[in-house]
Amino acid sequence: MSEEQTPTNEDATSVPADDTPVQPDPEPEPEPVPPPPTGETITWEPQTWYSITYACRTPGCINENQVRAAPMFYSNDGQLKNIRVVDASDDACHKDCVILTAAKLDPQPIEE
Numbered sequence: 001m002s003e004e005q006t007p008t009n010e011d012a013t014s015v016p017a018d019d020t021p022v023q024p025d026p027e028p029e030p031e032p033v034p035p036p037p038t039g040e041t042i043t044w045e046p047q048t049w050y051s052i053t054y055a056c057r058t059p060g061c062i063n064e065n066q067v068r069a070a071p072m073f074y075s076n077d078g079q080l081k082n083i084r085v086v087d088a089s090d091d092a093c094h095k096d097c098v099i100l101t102a103a104k105l106d107p108q109p110i111e112e
């Protein structure tokens with residue numbers, strides 16, 4: 001290789017323009033909202049029978065924090081405001097209990 005490199009007189013400023021459009025940053029995906037950390041998240045189906053466990057959380061109630069079970073519990077229309085267990089036994093607080101677990105009955109009881 002004995003060829004001399006000849007300086008070129010090309011205009012070094014004639015750099016082709018970069019016409020690549022600037023891609024805007026894609027919208028970040030919204031973070032999924034995690035379920036509340038307290039208790040088990042129960043998915044209620046409407047008009048469905050469940051076996052549940054529940055407990056009263058009223059301070060001072062005779063049933064406070066006693067986990068009880070209801071082998072047959074109806075979900076009504078599936079709306080949380082209509083899915084309630086009232087602590088209605090004698091001398092109890094007659095307030096809503098917290099539903100801890102719910103297992104869908106399989107098979108569902110046959111309604112008469």
Ligand SMILES: [Zn+2]
Pocket residue numbers: 056057058061062063064087092093094095
């Ligand atoms: Zn109670």
